[in-house]
Amino acid sequence: MNTIQAIKPGPKPKKEDGTNDKRRRVTPETKPKHPGLKTHKHKRGD
Structure with a gap:
């Protein structure tokens, strides 16, 4: 049996x-370095 x-x-x-440790956080000072996510386009019927 496999476990997840x-x-x-x-x-x-x-x-x-x-x-x-703050290396994993996006602070307001470093926000411009992290672009937002691209918009997701759905195909018709999905």
């Missing part, structure tokens, strides 16, 4: 000094 493993949920990893 999900991505591990939970808090972001912390640095050695105990503060949160």
